[in-house]
Amino acid sequence: MPQAVIAPSILAADFGDLAADAQKVIDLGADTLHVDIMDGHFVPNMSIGAPVVKSLRKHMPKVFLDCHLMVSEPEKWVQDFASAGANMYTFHVEAHANPAALIEKIHAAGMKAGVAVKPGTPVEAVLPFADKADMILIMTVEPGFGGQSFMPSVMPKVKTLREKYPNLDIQVDGGLGLGETIETAATAGANVIVAGTSVFAAPDRKAVISGLRQVVNSKY
Numbered sequence: 001m002p003q004a005v006i007a008p009s010i011l012a013a014d015f016g017d018l019a020a021d022a023q024k025v026i027d028l029g030a031d032t033l034h035v036d037i038m039d040g041h042f043v044p045n046m047s048i049g050a051p052v053v054k055s056l057r058k059h060m061p062k063v064f065l066d067c068h069l070m071v072s073e074p075e076k077w078v079q080d081f082a083s084a085g086a087n088m089y090t091f092h093v094e095a096h097a098n099p100a101a102l103i104e105k106i107h108a109a110g111m112k113a114g115v116a117v118k119p120g121t122p123v124e125a126v127l128p129f130a131d132k133a134d135m136i137l138i139m140t141v142e143p144g145f146g147g148q149s150f151m152p153s154v155m156p157k158v159k160t161l162r163e164k165y166p167n168l169d170i171q172v173d174g175g176l177g178l179g180e181t182i183e184t185a186a187t188a189g190a191n192v193i194v195a196g197t198s199v200f201a202a203p204d205r206k207a208v209i210s211g212l213r214q215v216v217n218s219k220y
């Protein structure tokens with residue numbers, strides 16, 4: 001299993017002071033920033049778009065920006081996000097008819113490509129792309145909102161992927177924090193951990209980031 005990657009979701013950050021709040025979690029030990037993009041159509045909520053990624057990039061030239069596109073037309077935004085400075089572009093398998101072609105397009109634009117699945121979508125939907133994508137994201141909540149409860153029922157998807165792809169980056173996203181949720185996800189084989197509320201709302205963010213990392217890295 002690859003090493004832990006701790007990716008705080010800026011959905012839970014202070015949007016009025018975004019670059020500074022995001023930089024704080026990097027300074028406290030986070031590896032990357034997870035940037036949630038919602039279009040109000042694929043999910044029943046709206047968040048931010050490429051201009052905010054561009055601003056973040058200006059303030060933090062070296063931080064890895066892992067962008068999760070919860071949008072109905074992921075193909076439409078590839079160039080905008082590449083130009084804005086995104087490092088990874090993760091789209092939903094449910095939102096595109098030809099994921100392999102979209103992965104190629106994302107790579108051609110100079111970004112890493114991730115493929116995400118909603119809780120109700122079987123893992124078989126992403127298996128054909130697990131050796132083409134740089135990361136598979138198994139959603140552990142229904143996408144659209146931060147602060148929801150982790151769904152352990154999706155862990156068999158993580159286990160299946162980990163058994164088939166020992167070196168794959170497997171991301172989990174939604175409701176993760178110290179305690180039972182990270183134990184469950186790491187035991188199943190997840191190594192890229194998105195955590196919004198549990199990091200940004202914590203009195204001791206550093207302890208949460210290092211605690212999540214320790215649990216994941218204890219599994220291999």
Ligand SMILES: O=C(CO)[C@H](O)[C@H](O)COP(=O)(O)O
Pocket residue numbers: 009011012034036068141142143144145146147148173174175176194195196197198
């Ligand atoms: O993708 C998301 C919602 O669609 C968020 O990244 C996710 O919910 C993380 O937030 P939290 O850790 O607060 O649950």
